[in-house]
Amino acid sequence: MPHIVPIRDLKNTTSISNLCHETSEPIFVTKNGYGDMVIMSMETFEKSVFLNNLHEKLALAEAxxxxGRVFDADDAISDIRKKYGL
Incomplete structure (x- = not known):
């Protein structure tokens, strides 16, 4: 379940920081009852960026x-060995 906090709660930075690290999820900040910002810990952000990049690369690979842009693994390895003299 997402955590939603009003913008006035950002005054207590230690509490918000602890919440970010405890939940490992984004925290939604509201202003006047409407969504305004999303905050998260650096670890959560880095994990999110990593997963987005991974999904993008997997989608390209599936395409x-x-x-039909595929190669036999043995042929590819053989070509690499020849190219680099291994």
């Missing part, structure tokens, strides 16, 4: 497979 390559669907388009």
């Amino acid at each position: 390559d497979v669907k388009a």
